Amino acid sequence: SYWAVPEPPDCPSKANSGRSRAVLSQAQTREVIIALDRTISDIEMRLAAARAAQMRNQGVSPSDSAADQGNMRPRLLFVMGIMTTFDNRRRRDSIRKTWMPQGERLRMLEKDKGIVTRFVIGRSANPGPDSEVERAMDAEEKEYNDILRLNHVEGQDGLPLKIQMFLSSALSTWDADFYVKVDDDVHVNIGITRSILARHRSKPRVYIGCMKSGPVIANKSLEVWDCG
Template sequence: MGPAAAAAAAARPQKASAAGGVPARWVCALCASCFVFGVFVINRIWSVPEPVKLNEKALFVERTQTRLSEVYIPCQRKQNSIHIGEILNHVSQTHDVIMTLDKTISNLEMRLAAARAARATKQEKSLISADSDIELSKVRPKVFFVMGIITAFSSRKRRDSIRETWMPHGENLRRLEKEKGIVVRFVIGHSGTRGSLLDHTVDAEDEQYSDFLRLDHVEGYHELSSKTLIYFSTAVAIWDADFYIKVDDDVHVNIGVLGSTLARHRSKPRIYTGCMKSGPVLAKQGVKYHEPEYWKFGEEGNKYFRHATGQLYAISKELATYLSVNRRLLGFMVHRSQCGAHR
């Protein structure tokens, strides 16, 4: 074998080794992949327990805070409840004191107003004589309520209908006053000419039934508000009642229901009760029920203040006494069905 053949034989194994090897680029890529995989595996192994430990620690802290708050909140609620209870107790005591003072003031006002009413009544020339008026003002009979039925000379049939239905007469009327403290009277004044046939007719009817309250007042349709004021003033001077009632002679009353209703308000001062209503103030001239003093109620289109309808309403002793004392200071609205007296 010559030198050329020997060189060829020596070169063959090296060529085969080169042909069966891995390229350098692949080796680098494989190394990089192994490095990334190793980093991923290491992070995966060591990062999982850490959140678990943190979650356990956070859960422990949260449970501890919850237990502390459960202990603290009941104590705070107890303190708040004690504080609120003390406040309510003070409010209740203050309310009781205010109510007591209010009753005391109302009682003093009532006594003062009653004295003024008695003096004002003495100065007026009513049908009750001066001597008897002084005596009655000192020893007025105490009653539950006085009901005045506003009537007229021409209403004899209405009065008879009332006597036959809901109003007792004769001895039964006196028994109602004595046992129940309920006084019921027909209220009427006198004619423009004293001693006329109209007056004699009412005198005869009163002698028969003894159920009239005569006023020093000239009867007339346009004087009904003034008549009502005189009625309250006269009734206050004669009877010491808890309530004074005005009712028209075309209204039939259930005395039992009315008495039960008023009894619920007996301890309250300054009561004004009835079927409440209101109505527009008519400022335009020339229309029916035009109100000359419409400006007292504000701008055009306003309404009268809310008040009880005139067919039936009741006022307490304090209000009746106030009307009696201040009747000369009170004016009247033209539209009497919407509004009566005003100050």
Template sequence: MGVSRPQKAANGVSTRWVYVFCIASFFLGVVVINRFWAIPDPLDRDKVSPEKHRSEEASFQTGDILSQVSQTHDVIMTLDKTISSLEMQLAAARAAKGDSEEASPVVTKLGTENLKARRKVFFVMGIITAFSSRKRRDSIRETWMPKGDGLLKLENEKGIIMRFVIGHSATAGGVLDRAIDAEDEQHKDFLRLNHIEGYHELSSKTQIYFSTAVAKWDADFYIKVDDDVHVNLGMVGSTLARHRSKPRVYIGCMKSGPVLGQKGVKYHEPEYWKFGEEGNKYFRHATGQIYAISKDLATYISVNRHILHRYANEDVSLGSWFIGLDVEHIDDRSLCCGTAPDCEWKAQAGNPCAASFDWSCSGVCKSVERMGEVHQRCGEGDEAIWHTSF
């Protein structure tokens, strides 16, 4: 016979936590019941005159009940936060376990991290990129994204994680994967996914990105941004900080475009018939260039990603996952400014931009050549992020 060890449930949560939670709930119930249902001694009641008794009852009703209700409310809120925290740990554990079981050799290490070792940060920004986008990535590194020691300083001092997000090729370990490995060795700014890259797989890639990021970092917000968008990190941080106390928020430039059922056109939706009659529009959703979601929503995607339907367009897919939930949609137009002169006019008017791109190109037109110019004219200044308090 050996010393018994604490058992763990299949979801990765120790049974010790279950026992602690049950015992705490029991004692809380005893305290609450005793406070509300305590009955005075009958002998003491007989000694009190009816008038005084009625006076005491009135005083109890106007004073003690309000005090006890307030205290009970505080206890309930504390329990609610505790339960929510346990649920988040459980969900993240499931996500980590799922990623570990399904991961390719390239990303196996992502799913095996200890859940308790997840770093608490402000936000994670995933810059969606492709194998062919090396020059785009370099244009971002040379402008609005810190690199090297600056990237580490951003993580340590501001709690901001920034990574280029990419999966692997159909032949894992091939020349494309080796090129990304070499680039990551140089810059250390990639998040590799258990995902086969493909133009029509962006909805799946986005889903896996959120699941992987939740398993790796405990963040208040998770951001997705394209690699041809200019971002002002200080403004993004200030924008998110205003919504930090809200549990389920979906922040972006909300739109409702037409459902395109005609084959061969850009943004064609093969499942157009699901959205009603011809000519209908989509429900409100954030445009895909950049958006942010709070931790609860990212965890929801992680837990349910195997049953969440993916439409042809990634931004529509994300919006569809939230449309039936109790989610606050925040339409923030600072996340979809145009490039100069639009961004300059808005800054002069006291409304600096968090992100800029050209609608005609769904990003900065010719971003490799123009990102430096856009940064010069639309940027908040390279030191702004360090002087911005969150």
């Protein structure tokens, strides 16, 4: 299941985009933040319930010690999903040759540092044994074992749904403090990323990135966001 992000109250719609200027006030911004906080709380409660149910299904009581639970499913620092497409094989190979470990080093990164990195890609519009695209993707996945496939048709419904499906899949597969999304045209310094996230590990509800906040000014020819 997926959780929708609440819409900003009184946010100008496309139908009202003809107005020369629309400003989201500070009061409205606070309402958005409160709504987001409630959504995060709801997600956390659902995750806790899902994890407890999973433990019961695997014969582990949710009241067992943290050490016992850790033996079942190690706690990771972060899971990083690299958004990619079928056409971007060169980008994936560039990442593999630079900052993303391969083979045994990739497994040791997960075991020793608590870091999981995977390319994230969906399915073709016509999957099947005769699909050249699917055969090539299956061969690449078998060779590198660093790809997370989603039950999502590439090119449909856009990137937001794909990211949402990645987060849902990652949450059900790995237990981590952070879930990170990057694109396949970005080269990441894993060491610095690890250091930054480790400093925030003890804090609840940490979000790092571009958050649309503050006054939003929009008209036909200009759109300004305060990314703070």
